[in-house]
Amino acid sequence: MTALERPRSLSELFSLRRAGVTFVAGGTDWIIRNRGRLSDDAVVADLSLIDEMRGISLDGGYLRIGALETMTSLHRSALVRKYASALADAAYVMGSEQIRNRATVGGNVANSSPAADTPPALAALGAEAVVASAEGKRRVPVEEIVGRNKNNLAEGELIKEFIIPADAERISAFLKVGSRSQVSISRINVAAAARPQGGLYKEGRLFVGTLGVAARRCAAAEAAMGAPGLEKSLPEALCALAAEAIPGRPTLPYKQSALRALAQDLCAKLAERRAADE
């Protein structure tokens, strides 16, 4: 019979000194993968009672988001919409209402599906994950956590929360193209954050998802955003990134075509948000 633990705090969790403890957050991925497959000596730790992994707050110039916050909670949060619009965008278009009510941002990042929606948004926002373990805490940029279908965390580590620089001057956006208009895994997605300056976007951070890994930075696109002619240079930069990331993949031509669409839509969305701020 598989052991089921429900720790109420991180210290209680880490006191379960057993190897191979699997964590359950919202369960939307975990159940499908593990149901009926748990060995009798497995230990499952349900994280849902750990309050220190919850909450959205502004603290010392940072937006703090608990790893257990759901997609619904993210896109409804005034703080997230204000300081991390890209993340609110991603949460809003992820899954269905039922899934958004359960899927956690920590789980979304930890699963590291290349098509996940929150990692590129978090990365564009310069988010760091606070990674906790029995040994203590460390901060890791989100783009370094997501590997190819598995995260880069060590055994016994989990994401406690995310901290995002709360920069009121910055605007951000996330967009995806799925196989249908709602309730679809991304075929391609992109997130960008930058400071608008005279019709251009400075100090840009731009990440593209689905290209083998959940968040891939595009320096050329960031440069394009900061210079005139971005209507042409941005799509070119994104297409070049795709060609570099998944050369020869049969899906490359389509992703490039969809990236051209996302480039257009991203420019439009950033312009809209820039105007709204003014």
Place this chain on the structure above:
Amino acid sequence: MNKEDYKYIGRCVIREDAADKVRGAYDYLADSLPQDTLVGVPLLSSQPNALVKNIDASEAEKIEGVVVLTFRDAPENKYNSGEWFPGQNDFRDESILTGHARHVGDRIALVLADDEKTARRALSKIKVEYEPLPVVADIEKAEEMAHFLHEDGEESFPGKLRYGDVEAAFAAAAHIESDVVCTQKIHHAALEPHCVLAIPRPEKVIELHTPCQIIFGVQHAVAQVLPLPLSKIRVVKANMGGTFGGKQECVFEPLCAWAAWKLRRPVFITTDRGETIAATRTRAAARGRVTTALDAGGRIIGRKFEILMDAGAYLTGTKKVMMVMGKKASRLYRVPALSYEGRVVRTSTTPAGACRGYGSPQIHTITEIHTDLMCRRLGLDPLRFRLDNLVHDGDKDLGGASDIGRARVIECLREGAERFGWCECREPVTSADGRFVTAAGFACCTHGNGYYKTAYHDVTRMSLRILEDGSAILRTAIHELGSGSITALAQIVAEVTGIDVSRVTVTEGDTTFSSYDVGCQASRVIYVCGECARLVSEKAVKLLCTKASELYDAAAELRGGSLVAGDKEIGLGEVVRDIMRKTRCSIDVSCEHAPESNPASFGVHFAQITADKLTGLVKVGRYLAVHDVGQSINRNFVEGQIYGGVQMGIGMALCEELDYGADGMPKADNFDKYHMVNAPDMPEVEVMLIEDEEPGGPYGAKSIGEICTVPVAAAVVNAVNRALGTSLTELPLTPAKIAAAAKRQ
């Protein structure tokens, strides 16, 4: 009688099971099982074509209560699950369990336990050793590789139809145009996964409860694996969570019956979505070349078809589907000379079988896309072309099938085009930035109303009893699939007898109590079964009035639900009680109806779409469905069928596909990868009905349930091709295909 005077026909009567359904009180099989039921989950092949060398169930069998039945335990006789009557003699290549797995999802064993969780746990502990064989994934290579898949030596199953002088027609043609169109394997996606319950009864009876479409077909299938006479095989139609043809063939019934019989306990076979996708049935994929010969005036003088169909791993009903496609080809357009050549091959993929439309969606998708492309190439107006070539009222079917009947397809097209504003929206309109294009398309179609003048017999018998309180019970063998048949038939009984529809009970099929009916297929339920309901109701009224006349010594007739005899008006209940007590006769009549006609139903659908050339996503904006239905029995039910059919057809056009790799491995095992149209992508659908009363149908009604999905894919594809100026002919038109095609233009 004037249509306005109908009390029930054409009205929106609330379906009788709606209240239970909205309360969660409508039990499907899985919701209520007998005590002592063994739950069985199938052990399915993980390989596309392989011999099963060994099944190690030792770990599984250590779990208390677990029983594992493998192909070594099971009868080896072959059958065809697409048959529905003894003597049909379809080609037999399937067994209830197999040691040669011919597709991912083929049935190798059955794992049983006292509950599903334990059965699945046991299933996970079974180790299967396979000896792989070459994969037969390519439909073009299936014939030459047939011997790797089946030992029976059949490489393909050909069939052909021909009439008129095809050579002369083509020799005389002013234009000859040809296209190849490919339609894909589709998952029915009924929300209720497949399941069956079999209960061994004393007196050597096996009793099956199954959400099926042909109880007598299930009876026939079970008789092939159990040494029981048909009269000892009881099949009861269970509440159905959707089927669309997927539960028409007997996929798990023979296995379930055999297991229950062998183990002497009730057995409930259940599947999850992945198992339903892999192990049941699909719509048959088709690759069709259609070639049309036109005279100088744009009239069709001849048509040729070469069709290749993929039966999947077993033949099941696919040869029938292929032949029926050919039969349809002479019923929409006036085609003076026709040659239809079809071939069915088997591949190492999930077997095809009956699927809503039964070949009609495939053949119409082929011809309607071709017709549009042909018109474009020749500079012909697609609307004018249809008007010049569509069948007319009273036309004969040159293929030899039943007369077309009171055809209103030209009216559907004309009135639909006007309502839709076809002339204004036919030309593509591109957005200022060139990225979005909006255009419209349409497609015409026909479908049947039963089996008269086909290869199969069509007959149904029902009985109606009027009870002592004036209520009535109609005993039928029909199968409620969710389309509202029970309520529709109750409406017919109520209209004839004057009995309030809420006091009419209509029973579903139970082979022990129901008289014979050939099943819910071939779009026959309203036209044939509905007419039988009307006839038996009239017969009951006649008996009642005859007996009442004798009793009350005055000519008696039924008026507004009461009996009028001379100057007396007597309530129906009282009349029945009087008759029963005084003449010792109950008001219970039986009527067998074998139709003498099988007219065509028709439909024309119009779709306006907007395509994003960069993302390849297509939004269906406006949609109009025009149908020649003769007469709607229940207006809501007819519209409901149309909405559902449109949802299915848009999926066929744009996103649904059971795709396989070259290695024979399916790419989708659940709805995360198998996408259907969801609520946000469903367009508002306007419905126009032409109700000119088809002779032979109850109050003139004819079919809608299958035909409503037939023209959809072609209408949408035609719209996309018009928008982009492309000639896309391989369904589904995925975003990738559309983006690539838009780029090439």
Place this chain on the structure above:
Amino acid sequence: MRISLKVNGKRRMADVGADTRLIDMLRNDFRLTGVKEGCGAGECGACTVLLDGDAVCSCVVPAVQACGREVTTIEGLEADGELDAIQQAFIDCDATQCGFCTPGMIMSAKALLLKNPHPTRGEIKRAIAGNICRCTGYLPIVNAVEAAAKRLGDKE
């Protein structure tokens, strides 16, 4: 693990394992068979129930996480034998055909109207985007939710 929770307004208890799903507990322990399993992967929505008023797919919720919380299933919508406005609207608008998606669909609609009593058609479609129906083409369902919202609005 023994857990206690409120189901359709009543205090209930159950023994659940690490991978017991909420749908398993509801159907098997509490005999609430109105909760249907269509896909087991959170994709079809047939198993939708309310968890503290939020729509969730019970097939991907660990049962243990319902401990101490409130679950509402289709069986819990009626009050004193009177149907919820949404249920009645589904009947009136012919929004059920085979009925298998119906309980989940109604629960998604219920969750929507609890938060947004006057939704647009677009908002209704978004609320049921995770509920697949193969029979009705969704249109009668959207009509029913609109009708229910209007009826509830008229009552206010």
